[in-house]
Amino acid sequence: MTPAIDAAVRSLGGDFLAGAFGRSFQHWSQAAAGLRGLFTWDDLNDLVARHRLDTPRLRLFNDGTQVPPYEYLHTSVTKRSEVRQRVEPSGLHRQITAGASLVLDAVDKLHPGVQALSEALERHFRTDVQANLYASWHPTEAFGVHWDDHDTVIVQLEGAKRWNLYGATRTDPLRLDVEAPEKPDGPPLAEVVLQAGDMLYVPRGWWHAVAATQGRSLHLTCGLTPATGHHLLVWLAGQLLHSPTLRANVPIVAGPAERTAYAEQLRKEVAEALHDHVVSEFAAFLDARDPGRPAPSLPYIGDVPADPGLVLALTTARAALEGSDETVVLRAAGHEWELHTSVRPALEALVSGARLTLGELAERSGLTVEQVAALATELVSKDAAAVSQPR
Template identity: 50%
Template structure:
């Protein structure tokens, strides 16, 4: 898949006008050739033991019993798994069920690359779920999600009825329920292959394949970052100060308690007064993001000095800081410091490229063995993967 900008797909004003604010539909925004086909889905269903709820069928907002489309199999190791029964699966889908497959980005590399492109641009974790349906019956009813979503229609057509919100920015763990769904739609859309739809969290919607054709689409869910998440991170930074590690004076006099709270307030205010606090938080979250870790077998103890060996990062959110004498790469929870010359090796990897070691060595003007040594550090920290056909 060519380099994707989800913001460009959704309009040049998407980040400023729509993100976290309102739904947006752009017909024909993305070339979906090679992204996911029905044959790809058939192969995934046949080749993996996808226990519910990862793979499930739903109809009218209710999950179907797994026994209606699988057969239990007892193994010699005294475990039981559910083998998919294709004929029964076909029957349930023909009766109006929808098929959902969670975390398909972990099963199909083109979808993983789509998610990584979105992660790189929007700086948040993305999980892709796949949905297939054949009838006008709604698989999940009128509902809202607790995270923003980017939907890409892969095949066929899907009708989306958008109803708006009843509670702004609801959370998975919230103190108040959003209540009943609105009855009036704010948009009635039909998605066709290549269409992209953005739906913010909390927006009620209903989806059905009622256009006389089947439907296959992928929904990319974006991890939410709220002020509560920021405060949790700030609390970790405050642990550097003794007064934030000290036991609370719960049994002391009111004056002592008031002084303790005043001291905490001042420390907190100092951090919140930092004008680049949100940028620091974003960089910290990006550097900690583990991405999609992949083994580098058979290279279990070293990276061979082989110019044809290819390398890419396992995370799309690595942060590269360039100083006068050194560069620091924060990736998959580890900070690496290298000589300034390593920037030419690291930059294409941070940009999401898969590159062979020889090309990196030529670009940076470094010896191949030095590049292999650098990559070995990244592989050891699970920030990179090497192989021949990545």
């Protein structure tokens, strides 16, 4: 994690988590000033030219309507009967000139700097993060007034963007919900103009409309995957499968007395499972099973060599570390390791997001390079870490 990313993420702690988070918007002026060069127009040109960005990953919108892909994509069929699409720059430029804005989803999967920002946010908020890129050239609202089914952290990279914020018309709406939020009919609650280097937080379900002010604009929207009470109850039902009550058939054709007894027993067991620490247990479960962003360690397909110059990094930002004076427990990528406490300094550095050489890890922990390589081999074999040459 770079100092600029660290500074931006620190702004999202403290009073923000206790106050605005999940409740209201918040604007930070120049909190991400160091990130203005994180992703550039040259980066965008390179991604469009070098990657297969089929619809819907790459989309154009103009005044609330999606531009038909055939207006800027060329479709061909390979000799293996595979349909491929590539961007036609002239068509892309033509649509942008006509007022379209460009959206590129999951840029964190394509760009190392944006991936580093997303991982830092995942470590901070303990949830998966996807970063989408938005490029605008005109003061046209690409999507109109709309809401998102996840909280968002917006980083303005270049230019300025006007955000009209209307608030929520339904508390914490879901994409698959029993009721759709009603569109707001009044004026916005707030108008925020983001300048390059600013950050904005918008809660899930808040209606908003966005447009560039003057000239071109480039920003990242980092979406935070929600973990709702519905998710917790689904997980809890799985945890309760050891109970005969949960495994038994529901007494649908039984008499009233048997139905009542079943409901009372079910209520009792669920209430006991909803103890004071259930949220912490659920959060730990989510962290422990998160696969992160697995990466290969080629050419090292077996044991990691005891090369002090090799770099080791965890591939999940949500690894957790705990332990006692005798042992330390690492949970990452769906696996758990109980290790000697001597490896704690090395693991603490890795869990914080550091990329360190085997030699540096050995020095921090007092282990030999061979011992650190053995630890690396175990983590790599379980898709929890990757090794690489220094960059």
